[in-house]
Structures are given as C-alpha cells and as structure tokens.
Amino acid sequence: MLAPANAKGIAFILMDSGIVLGTDEKGLPARLDLEELLSTRLLVQGNSGSGKSHLLRRLLEQSAGLVQQAIIDPEGDFVTLAERYGHIVVDANRTPNDLAKIANRIRHHRASVVLDLEGLDAEVQMRCAAAFLNGIFDADREAWYPMLVAVDEAQLFAPAGGGEISEEARRASLGAMTNLMCRGRKRGLAGIIATQRLAKLAKNVAAEASNFLMGRTFLDIDMARASDLLGMERRQAEAFRDLAPGQFVALGPALSRRPLRIKIGDVVTRGRSGRPELLPLPETPREDLEDLIFQPSPNDPEPAMPSQMVMPMRTTTDELIVQVETAGATAASEAKAEAQAIDAETLEAALDEIFAEILSEPEAAFRPEPVIYQDFQFHCRVKKLGAVAQDMATFRRRLALGRAGVSARDADDASWSQVLAVSENLPVEMQGVFLMLARSAGEEAPCPSDESLARAYGSHSPSRARWLLTYMENQGYILCETDFRGQRVVSFPGVGWRTAPSAPKAAQGQARASLQKRRA
Structure with a gap:
C-alpha cells in the first residue's frame, strides 16, 4: 500500500492491487481493493445526475474479468455490458420459482448476469428482485464463490417507508436486501448498493456497508447522514453541494482510510439513457411546421376508439351483480370445456x-x-x-398426498383407499403427516424423523411432530412403539402396515445440527 500525504499532512491510502476507479485531486490513481470489498460491501449515494450509474459501470467494467457479477437493473441501463463483457441478460418476466432456480444455476456455473427489470411496475420489480436475490443467497455451500451483487436505485428495493407498495412485497424485498448486506459475506456475496437519497433507504441495509462513495447532494437531511457515515463534522457537509458530476468522496477499508475526493474515470460501454444534452432546434419555417403538425401523416398512430373517449355511464349495483355472475358462469363453462x-x-x-x-x-x-x-x-x-x-377440496387432498409423497395412482390401491378414508377423519393440516407415515409403512421404509414430520405439518418444531404422533395414537389411528435401541416404529392396525425402525437418534441429532447450521 502507498500512503501519500496532502498539504495538511493527512495520509490517504491507495491500494496497490485491485481496480482503478479514477483519479484523486492530485491526479494519482484512486484504487479499489476487490478482495477487501468482498468482505466489507459498498454504498454509493448521489442525487440524480451525480454520476452513480457511471460509477457503477466503471466498477463493473474494471472488475468484469476478475470476479463474478450480478446486477439488479431497474431501468435496463446495464444490459449493454452483455455484448462487450459476456454478461447474460435475465428477463425478469418469469415466475418467482423460475427466477430462484435461474439464480441458483448462476451461482453454480459462475456466470455474470444482468437482471433486467425494465418495464415492470415498482411492486413487481420488488417481488422479482426478492426472488432472484433469495435464489442467489440460498445456493448450496459448494457454490459460495466470490460474487459482486450490484443493486442500482436501491431505495426501490429497500425503502425506509411503505409508501403505496403492498406490505407483503415490501417485506420480501427488504428481507432479501437485508440478507445480502447482513449475511451475504459468509456466502461470498459482496453487496454494492446505489441510491439517490440516503433518507429513502432502510437504515439496517445502509448500516452494513463499510465502504462509501458519496456524490453530489443538496438536501440537508441527506448531507447530514452522509457526513455522519464518513465521520465528517456537520459544518463540512456543505461540501457535498460543491461536487461536480462524476466526483465522489471515498472512505472505507477498500478505498481510503480518510475521506478522499476522487474523479471517476471513463467507461467503455454506454447506457440506454445517457445524460441529457442540449440540441439545436430545427430551422423549419413556421408554415412548414404547421403543416407537419396539423396535416395527417401515414405514420400517425391509430386514433382512440370513440368508446374510449366517451365517459361511461354509471352501472347500478344490480347490473354489476348480473355482470359478475354472467362472467363467472362463462369462465366456468370455458374451464369445463x-x-x-x-x-x-x-x-x-x-x-x-x-x-x-x-x-x-x-x-x-x-x-x-x-x-x-x-x-x-x-x-x-x-x-x-x-x-x-x-376445486378447493380436491386441491387440499392432492396437496396432502403430494406432501406425503403419495401419487394419485397409488391412492387407487385398495389398502390406500382404506388409509385415505381414515385420514379424512383427521383435521386437514394433520392429513399430510398421517399419509407420510402411511407411505413409509406401506413401503416398509424407516419411520420419518421428527424434522420431516414437522415439515409436512408446516412447522419448524420437532416437538410439534412428537405431539402429533401422540395425538394420533391416542385417537387410535396409529400405534407407536420404541425398540431397544430407542428407534421408533409406527404401525397401522387397519391394513397391517408397519414402518421399519427410524434412524438412530445419533444420526437424527447430526441431521438436526446440520439443519440448524444451514439456517444460521
């Protein structure tokens, strides 16, 4: 590391490894240590037009060949990285399950990607980003390779307040962002979040960053938070108003040990929406402009239909009920067909x-x-x-069968028909546990563990599984026994089915410890 000093004797740390973001006030290279960034995360803040996207693009371009990258792109600005640097563009117009599976494969194959959220409304963007980030976060341990995860406009995905977004979408997105910034380090994930305003970003997400690049901002509350994060005095906060576009104050173990003003370097690729520039007005005479405006053109879009321009008449309650009933009957007949x-x-x-x-x-x-x-x-x-x-009743029955691993074709067997008839006397939420035990007994497989039974019940508590077994035994549905080694055996008196002994308690304890370790 090099430690040059300025006129006041303050030492600035410049890394001798990593990438070059730009230059400092003396024209020396301003570097960012990628290995340190993987452990400490980065927060970028600046008002619209301050150069945040340019900074992110510079960072991603410089590190493209050194580390895997994933970019959450709400405006479609970073898809241009694909042609030059080989990023895969993931269209977010998919189901949450598909996005989670794609994210999991991305981690295993170490591909750099851009999640393109352009064209989706804010709530859908939050849900898609949550599913994608959770898929990356939940990857198996063998896929925990180093990865930069850049989130542009992070205030959209980790808002400080609810706004007009549904609580469910806000919680899902905020939870995924919190996992990225708080727990991502152990999984090799280095969060890079960029926001227009610190006041709009959830504090528990911003607080996890140890590196900061603060750009131009004008509001007092944002300047105060920026100065607090950088350890500057309040009277120095006014300096953020004087920053030019592309200038940022850097601080953090991957950047500098003292606040350092840097100028971001040039980039190779360009976003779809560049910085607005003044263009000369056309020199067309006024008469010609009138003809162009008022005369029809073959390229004009189709006009709106009259029904779209006339205010509709109010519909009475009775008429509305009839319309709903008619629509329901039509949909039902189409579905039946x-x-x-x-x-x-x-x-x-x-x-x-x-x-x-x-x-x-x-x-x-x-x-x-x-x-x-x-x-x-x-x-x-x-x-x-x-x-x-x-058909809700059919759905519940099939769900219970599915959770127990029983197919509909197996249910056609005479013995299974008897077991299914007995299960209908149990509460719906217990039927999956009962059928899971029946499947093991019918196949003479080992009795399921407490954890497996609790999961079939929709619980994380093994003690709840043991309570279920006691309840079903007291009601006469099953018979539970324990052999000399402490292994459980469950019998079904009506059909003569019996499970093999459960796994030894030592093995169950190891499985339970492994599960708790994965959750931690």
Missing part, C-alpha cells in the same frame, strides 16, 4: 407435475395454504387444465 378436452391420464400426469414443482420450493411446507392455492391456480391456467383449478 378445457377440462373435458383432456383425458384422465394426461390430467393426472399434469397435476402430479404441478404439485411436484410447487412442493420443490424450499419453503413450500411453510407457505400458507391460500398462497399455495393461488400458485396452483396459476399453473392450471397456464397448462389449460380447466375447472380443476377451482
């Missing part, structure tokens, strides 16, 4: 595929049933399965 066009075997195979996809999500066991049902309806509409998507 679609279902009748599918043979039974194809329908069962499609439903098995849908439930397998839904239940393959890591948190599927803990999602509320109405949310899973909405996801199921969406998949049914996509596959054009018809009215089956409207």
